[in-house]
Amino acid sequence: xxxxxxxxxxxxxxxxxLGFGTVGSxxxxxxxxxxxxxxxxxxxxNRGIQRKQGSTRAEGLHGDIIWTDNIEDVLASDAxxxxxxxxxxxxxxxxLARALLAGKHVVTANKQLIAYRGAGLSxxxxxxxxxxxxxxxxxxxxxxxxxxxxGLQGDRVRQIAGILNGTCNFIxxxxxxxxxxxxxxAKAQAAGYAEADPTADxxxxxxxxxxxxxxxxxxxxxxxxxxVPVQTIRNVRLVDFHYARDLNCTIRQxxxxxxxxxxVRARVGPTLVPHTSPxxxxxxxxxxxxxxxxxxxxxxxxxHGAGGNPTAVAVVSDLLAVAHGSASVSxxxxxxxxxxxxxxxxxxxxxxxxxxxxxSAIAGALAxxxxxxDSIVQRPGYPKDALPFVVTTEPCSTATIxxxxxxxxxxxxxxxxxxxxxxxxxPQES
Ligand SMILES: NC(=O)c1ccc[n+]([C@@H]2O[C@H](COP(=O)([O-])OP(=O)(O)OC[C@H]3O[C@@H](n4cnc5c(N)ncnc54)[C@H](OP(=O)(O)O)[C@@H]3O)[C@@H](O)[C@H]2O)c1
Numbered sequence: 001x002x003x004x005x006x007x008x009x010x011x012x013x014x015x016x017x018l019g020f021g022t023v024g025s026x027x028x029x030x031x032x033x034x035x036x037x038x039x040x041x042x043x044x045x046n047r048g049i050q051r052k053q054g055s056t057r058a059e060g061l062h063g064d065i066i067w068t069d070n071i072e073d074v075l076a077s078d079a080x081x082x083x084x085x086x087x088x089x090x091x092x093x094x095x096l097a098r099a100l101l102a103g104k105h106v107v108t109a110n111k112q113l114i115a116y117r118g119a120g121l122s123x124x125x126x127x128x129x130x131x132x133x134x135x136x137x138x139x140x141x142x143x144x145x146x147x148x149x150x151g152l153q154g155d156r157v158r159q160i161a162g163i164l165n166g167t168c169n170f171i172x173x174x175x176x177x178x179x180x181x182x183x184x185x186a187k188a189q190a191a192g193y194a195e196a197d198p199t200a201d202x203x204x205x206x207x208x209x210x211x212x213x214x215x216x217x218x219x220x221x222x223x224x225x226x227x228v229p230v231q232t233i234r235n236v237r238l239v240d241f242h243y244a245r246d247l248n249c250t251i252r253q254x255x256x257x258x259x260x261x262x263x264v265r266a267r268v269g270p271t272l273v274p275h276t277s278p279x280x281x282x283x284x285x286x287x288x289x290x291x292x293x294x295x296x297x298x299x300x301x302x303x304h305g306a307g308g309n310p311t312a313v314a315v316v317s318d319l320l321a322v323a324h325g326s327a328s329v330s331x332x333x334x335x336x337x338x339x340x341x342x343x344x345x346x347x348x349x350x351x352x353x354x355x356x357x358x359x360s361a362i363a364g365a366l367a368x369x370x371x372x373x374d375s376i377v378q379r380p381g382y383p384k385d386a387l388p389f390v391v392t393t394e395p396c397s398t399a400t401i402x403x404x405x406x407x408x409x410x411x412x413x414x415x416x417x418x419x420x421x422x423x424x425x426x427p428q429e430s
Pocket of ligand 1: 086308311
C-alpha cells in the first residue's frame with residue numbers, strides 16, 4: 001500500500017516543528033546534524049519567534065527554514081509531519097486534531113495530552129489514515145513505548161512498575177546520599193531538572209500521566225488519569241532513608257499498575273524498594289520501567305528519562321518511523337475503573353513525644369483493622385520529645401492500613417502526621 005513510507009523514496013518528508021524550547025531546539029539540531037535522507041525540517045513555530053530565531057540555539061540551522069508565530073501558517077502548510085514539543089492540553093489538543101484532520105502525521109512528546117486525550121486523537125488519526133506517535137512522552141530517551149508496542153504485544157502484561165519522573169528520582173537519590181529535600185529541590189531547579197512550580201513532578205501527576213499511557217499501550221487498559229491515586233514525595237524525610245536502610249531498602253517514586261484480568265490497581269507515590277531491586281539502582285534523573293508478562297516474565301528498561309537530547313532522540317526516531325511507514329500494532333483498548341486496594345507490606349513512620357504505652361496503642365489500632373505488625377524499628381540517639389520510629393506491617397490493603405493511621409494520627413502524643421508508604425515486593429513474590 002502506498003503511504004508515507006514509500007513516499008519517502010520519491011519525495012522529501014516535510015516536517016513542521018511546534019515549540020523551540022528544550023526539546024524542540026534539540027530536535028532541530030539533531031535533524032540538522034544527522035541530515036537524514038528524505039526528511040527535511042521546513043517550519044518552526046513558537047510564540048515570540050524573533051526571540052527564538054535570534055537565540056544561540058538557532059545557530060547552525062539551515063537558512064531555508066520558515067520561522068513563524070502563526071499556527072495557521074503551519075496547519076495550512078504542505079508539512080507532512082507535525083512535531084509538537086510545546087506541551088499542555090489547550091490549545092494543543094485542538095491544534096493537533098486539526099493537523100490530523102488535514103492529513104498530517106503527528107509526533108508529540110506531550111504526556112498530559114496523550115494521557116487525557118490520546119484515545120480520541122488516535123481514533124482521529126486512524127480515521128484519516130495518518131499516524132499519531134508519542135514515544136517521547138514516556139521515559140524520554142528510553143524507548144519503552146516502541147518496545148512494548150513492537151516487542152511485547154504477544155504477551156499478556158499483568159504488571160508495570162516504573163520510575164517515570166527523573167526529577168523525583170534525582171531528589172530522592174540525592175536524599176538517600178544525605179541531602180535535604182529543599183536544598184536538593186533548589187539544586188534540581190537550578191540545573192533545569194525541576195520546574196519553578198514542582199507540583200506536577202513531586203506530587204506525582206507527571207508520573208501518573210505516563211503510567212496511564214503505558215497502561216494503554218502495554219496492557220490495552222484505558223484509565224482516567226484523575227482516578228489514579230497519587231501521593232506526594234514532599235513528606236519524605238532524611239530519617240525515612242535511615243530507617244529504610246535499616247530495612248535493606250531505599251525510597252523511590254514508583255508508578256504501578258497491576259491487573260489480574262478483573263481488577264485494575266494503580267497508584268503513584270514514594271515507595272520503599274529493596275536494595276536488591278533494580279529500582280534501588282536507578283539514580284539521578286534516570287528512568288526505569290519493569291513490565292511483568294504472564295508468558296514472558298519480567299523485562300526491564302532503563303536510561304535517561306528526560307533532557308533535551310535524549311528526548312529529541314525519541315522524537316526523531318518517531319519521525320523516521322513515520323517517514324518510513326513503519327506500522328505499529330494497535331490492539332483494542334478497554335476503559336477500566338481503578339481500584340486503590342493494593343495489597344502490600346507497609347512502612348509507617350511516627351514522630352512522637354515518647355511516653356509509655358505508645359507502641360501498644362499503635363499496635364492496638366493496627367490490630368483493630370486486622371493488620372499484623374512485621375517489625376518495630378527505633379534507632380538510638382533521637383530526642384525523646386520528638387522521637388521518630390517505624391512500624392512495618394505484613395501485606396494488607398493500603399486502604400485498611402490508612403484507616404488505622406487515621407486513628408493513630410489523632411493520638412495526643414503524635415507530633416506530626418504519620419507517613420505511610422508501601423513496600424515494593426519483588427514481582428515474583430506478588
Ligand atoms: N524537557 C524534557 O526533558 C522532556 C522530556 C519528555 C517530554 N517532554 C515534553 O516535551 C514538551 C516540551 O518540553 P520542553 O521541556 O521542551 O518545554 P520548554 O523548554 O518550556 O519548551 C516549550 C516551548 O514551547 C513554547 N510555547 C509554550 N507555549 C506556547 C504557546 N501557547 N504558543 C507557542 N509557543 C509556546 C515555549 O516558548 P517560550 O520560550 O516563549 O516559553 C518554548 O519555546 C512538553 O510536553 C514536555 O512534557 C519534555
